[in-house]
Amino acid sequence: MNGQNSNGQLDPALKARLLKESRTPWRGLRRLVWVALFASGGLGLLVMSFRVSAGNSVVLTDLGIQIGAVVLFGGLLWFDRSRDD
16 A cells, blocks of 8 residues: 555554654764764874874874864764664
């Protein structure tokens, strides 16, 4: 069927899914963006750690930006997680 009962009412499972989606719109896309930005910060931090281990200097503000990105986007991923019981 198309998600409706014979009397025109929505299927309860479909209704629950639609209500859940209305409470957290664009959740999948938003989490994908958080993961991509977290990975970018992590990769930048990894590259900077290799530079330091090779004896090159790293600008402290650049290191702070990478650490801030990892902490910020990791926190956003944490707070945007599913809280289903």
